[in-house]
Amino acid sequence: MKRPLALAQIIVFFLLSDAFAEARTTLPFDADWRFLKADAPGAEENQFDDFNWRTLNVPHDWSIEGPFSETNKTRGAGGFLPSGVGWYRKHFTLPAQASSNCVFIEFDGVMANSDVWINGFHLGHRPYGYVSFSYELNGHLNFGGDNVLAVRADNSPQPASRWYSGAGIYRHVRLVMTDPVHIKHWGQFIFTPQVSAKQATVTLDITITNESAAPNDAFKVVTTVFAPNGKSVAKSESITLVTPGPETVVRQEIPVKNPDLWDLDHPLLYRAVTEIRDGDKILDAKTNTFGIREYHFAPETGFWLNGKNFKIKGACVHADGGAFGAAVPLGVWEQRLTALKSLGVNAIRTAHNPPAPEFLDLCDRMGLLVMDEFFDCWTVGKNPFDYHLYFNDWSHIDERDSILRDRNHPSIILYSVGNEIHDTPHADLAKAILKGLVEVAHETDPTRPVTQALFRPNVSHDYDDGLADMLDVVGQNYRENEILAAHRQNPARKIIGTENTHDRNAWLALRDNPPYAGQFLWSGIDYLGESLRWPVIAAGSGLLDRTGAPKPMGIERQSWWSTAPMVSIMRRISPTALSPTDPGYEPPQQNVLRRPHVLFHDWTPRNLQPHDENVEIYSNCREVELFLNGKSLGKKMINADASPRNWQVPFAPGEIKAIARDEKGKTVATDVLKTAGAPAKIVLSANPKKISNDWNGVCEITAQVTDANGILIPNADNVISFKTSSDGIIAAVDNADNSSHEPFQPAERNAAERRAFEGRCVAFAKTHATKSHIDITATSPGLKPGHLAIQIEGLQHL
Numbered sequence: 001m002k003r004p005l006a007l008a009q010i011i012v013f014f015l016l017s018d019a020f021a022e023a024r025t026t027l028p029f030d031a032d033w034r035f036l037k038a039d040a041p042g043a044e045e046n047q048f049d050d051f052n053w054r055t056l057n058v059p060h061d062w063s064i065e066g067p068f069s070e071t072n073k074t075r076g077a078g079g080f081l082p083s084g085v086g087w088y089r090k091h092f093t094l095p096a097q098a099s100s101n102c103v104f105i106e107f108d109g110v111m112a113n114s115d116v117w118i119n120g121f122h123l124g125h126r127p128y129g130y131v132s133f134s135y136e137l138n139g140h141l142n143f144g145g146d147n148v149l150a151v152r153a154d155n156s157p158q159p160a161s162r163w164y165s166g167a168g169i170y171r172h173v174r175l176v177m178t179d180p181v182h183i184k185h186w187g188q189f190i191f192t193p194q195v196s197a198k199q200a201t202v203t204l205d206i207t208i209t210n211e212s213a214a215p216n217d218a219f220k221v222v223t224t225v226f227a228p229n230g231k232s233v234a235k236s237e238s239i240t241l242v243t244p245g246p247e248t249v250v251r252q253e254i255p256v257k258n259p260d261l262w263d264l265d266h267p268l269l270y271r272a273v274t275e276i277r278d279g280d281k282i283l284d285a286k287t288n289t290f291g292i293r294e295y296h297f298a299p300e301t302g303f304w305l306n307g308k309n310f311k312i313k314g315a316c317v318h319a320d321g322g323a324f325g326a327a328v329p330l331g332v333w334e335q336r337l338t339a340l341k342s343l344g345v346n347a348i349r350t351a352h353n354p355p356a357p358e359f360l361d362l363c364d365r366m367g368l369l370v371m372d373e374f375f376d377c378w379t380v381g382k383n384p385f386d387y388h389l390y391f392n393d394w395s396h397i398d399e400r401d402s403i404l405r406d407r408n409h410p411s412i413i414l415y416s417v418g419n420e421i422h423d424t425p426h427a428d429l430a431k432a433i434l435k436g437l438v439e440v441a442h443e444t445d446p447t448r449p450v451t452q453a454l455f456r457p458n459v460s461h462d463y464d465d466g467l468a469d470m471l472d473v474v475g476q477n478y479r480e481n482e483i484l485a486a487h488r489q490n491p492a493r494k495i496i497g498t499e500n501t502h503d504r505n506a507w508l509a510l511r512d513n514p515p516y517a518g519q520f521l522w523s524g525i526d527y528l529g530e531s532l533r534w535p536v537i538a539a540g541s542g543l544l545d546r547t548g549a550p551k552p553m554g555i556e557r558q559s560w561w562s563t564a565p566m567v568s569i570m571r572r573i574s575p576t577a578l579s580p581t582d583p584g585y586e587p588p589q590q591n592v593l594r595r596p597h598v599l600f601h602d603w604t605p606r607n608l609q610p611h612d613e614n615v616e617i618y619s620n621c622r623e624v625e626l627f628l629n630g631k632s633l634g635k636k637m638i639n640a641d642a643s644p645r646n647w648q649v650p651f652a653p654g655e656i657k658a659i660a661r662d663e664k665g666k667t668v669a670t671d672v673l674k675t676a677g678a679p680a681k682i683v684l685s686a687n688p689k690k691i692s693n694d695w696n697g698v699c700e701i702t703a704q705v706t707d708a709n710g711i712l713i714p715n716a717d718n719v720i721s722f723k724t725s726s727d728g729i730i731a732a733v734d735n736a737d738n739s740s741h742e743p744f745q746p747a748e749r750n751a752a753e754r755r756a757f758e759g760r761c762v763a764f765a766k767t768h769a770t771k772s773h774i775d776i777t778a779t780s781p782g783l784k785p786g787h788l789a790i791q792i793e794g795l796q797h798l
Contacts, residue, residue, distance in 0.1 A: 031057050223273065376418075
């Protein structure tokens with residue numbers, strides 16, 4: 001069957017027809033793929049009939065579509081979601097005029113065990129689903145005719161991960177066309193070896209490839225540096241001989257006067273535009289953002305950035321985006337990272353793999369530090385089909401490619417080459433592996449230190465056999481007293497907590513010990529997988545729940561980490577102290593990994609009869625006064641040991657209020673909880689209130705079941721039906737229930753439903769509109785519907 005040209009195929013043809021003479025053309029290649037969730041022998045060939053395959057755009061994670069099943073091979077580690085083989089095919093046409101150019105295809109990530117073909121020619125295989133990679137297509141293209149790019153992703157060997165990893169082409173794809181003389185893929189390395197308030201030195205190592213058959217020739221390499229305000233502030237020009245075949249590296253050192261430094265409060269970014277010129281002709285041009293900053297770790301005092309010493313207050317974050325699975329729009333990450341920052345988090349550990357490149361771009365823009373981690377295992381596996389099967393052949397390649405891709409990000413301050421590695425009890429084996437990984441990191445990027453998340457190092461003797469001291473910064477998971485003892489044993493060690501609990505004592509170990517540079521909490525956000533048993537499908541150790549809302553332990557962390565005045569009231573219910581016949585009993589809900597749900601931010605217990613409530617107040621303010629129905633229950637000062645302030649409060653319906661005051665007695669924060677009445681209506685809120693109509697534009701619509709006065713009903717579990725106007729899309733729905741097996745992906749584009757959990761659920765809305773807004777309605781039997789409008793901005797299709 002002859003397949004007609006798709007609209008996206010026609011668009012690619014005309015865009016390239018107009019652009020083939022440009023220095024470099026980069027086109028999004030996400031649209032109009034054909035997909036089959038099954039194996040299809042022969043699907044790499046052009047003549048294969050894919051007419052009846054499903055048409056979709058990538059990024060795409062087919063596993064998140066479900067269904068959940070206790071018998072799925074991924075088991076609890078993979079969230080009981082399906083696995084298997086998926087095929088993707090994309091037809092495209094290139095203009096004949098482009099035949100003299102070099103053409104590349106770039107994948108930001110394919111999960112997993114990917115094979116890629118162009119017109120039946122096998123381009124390559126990558127087992128690791130988290131790495132980005134590129135293939136050159138020249139020699140196998142039909143210029144002016146039909147081309148077929150085919151991708152097979154095999155996730156059928158399971159279990160292959162300790163957490164949910166997704167399936168398919170779950171990150172972006174690009175087509176890149178260059179002159180034969182061009183900057184190599186990831187071929188610009190930008191760093192700032194000298195930084196002061198008066199002047200910084202910006203150094204660029206530019207790798208140039210000459211794929212032409214022309215004789216050696218001299219080219220001009222011109223780099224222009226643009227300040228955060230967009231103005232050109234510096235330029236460098238080099239004349240270099242670029243030989244066909246071998247790569248040529250050009251170093252440029254550019255002084256920048258009075259630099260705007262990148263830091264957490266002012267994440268200011270520069271741009272470096274590098275051009276390769278042959279006379280007046282620009283052969284290639286590449287732009288990279290970077291930041292000017294100086295940082296280092298000191299053994300006595302921890303972490304320093306631009307002359308300021310402070311604690312790294314980090315959170316470990318897995319790559320899934322809840323209801324979106326592994327294919328996460330950037331708008332979702334922006335909402336989540338903004339929520340983490342509001343709690344005082346200033347750093348992210350990408351647990352336990354390289355993230356999407358746009359995630360790092362976002363951290364650059366938001367002023368978040370990053371520990372960029374590569375591997376969860378080396379040669380000793382944690383699952384039958386995980387990365388240990390490929391480590392010996394691929395680890396140096398995957399590590400090097402990840403660093404080449406990521407090394408220009410100012411947010412990255414550490415590379416981690418392993419998490420809880422089970423090779424370490426075998427010292428000779430582990431030290432040889434670690435030596436190679438550290439060497440790859442230092443060779444590829446000599447500007448950043450290397451760490452590793454050591455696993456029970458006192459048991460495997462990492463501090464005694466020399467392994468720990470092969471690291472630039474010693475990282476250890478948990479056991480804070482051990483790493484502090486290791487520092488006392490050798491005061492030259494620079495130390496950091498690579499994974500830590502939410503326990504207050506872990507925070508005090510960091511707060512009260514200057515050498516301890518920082519910690520990364522496990523975890524920042526609830527994530528899919530790592531379940532201990534059915535029916536639980538997600539791990540609940542996050543500061544935020546799966547919808548991105550702060551949990552009680554996130555609010556507690558805010559009282560320790562945030563500098564903005566805050567106060568919050570919590571009811572604590574002991575999971576063991578009460579029996580079902582006791583007043584105030586609430587059955588513990590296992591929606592938190594290895595931790596019962598015992599804290600409640602409401603004044604509506606299930607038992608409204610007289611009983612005592614244990615009230616905890618989280619606040620970073622000097623003084624808090626508590627009121628019940630207008631009557632003061634007394635004032636309490638902040639505790640030096642960071643413990644909460646507690647009151648035993650005889651429950652009475654009405655209002656409980658906490659007022660926080662500063663050193664001068666001024667009220668700086670308040671929190672009010674009220675007893676809810678009967679369920680009456682749905683209240684909707686939107687974050688953000690405006691969205692763009694590209695793939696990354698997402699609005700989270702939160703539906704709350706409330707009484708007539710707008711007070712949340714904390715135990716409401718109504719089924720909420722969401723509906724959008726015709727230009728809106730319900731991309732996904734979710735709640736914070738880690739035992740729910742409801743589908744995330746709606747069957748209809750404009751309608752979906754989800755059961756409320758603890759009184760709330762969410763819908764994620766997107767748009768393809770050219771209008772000014774889309775309308776959202778939420779309904780449930782017996783409740784007054786909720787309505788709101790979302791504004792649309794930046795009308796552009798991606």
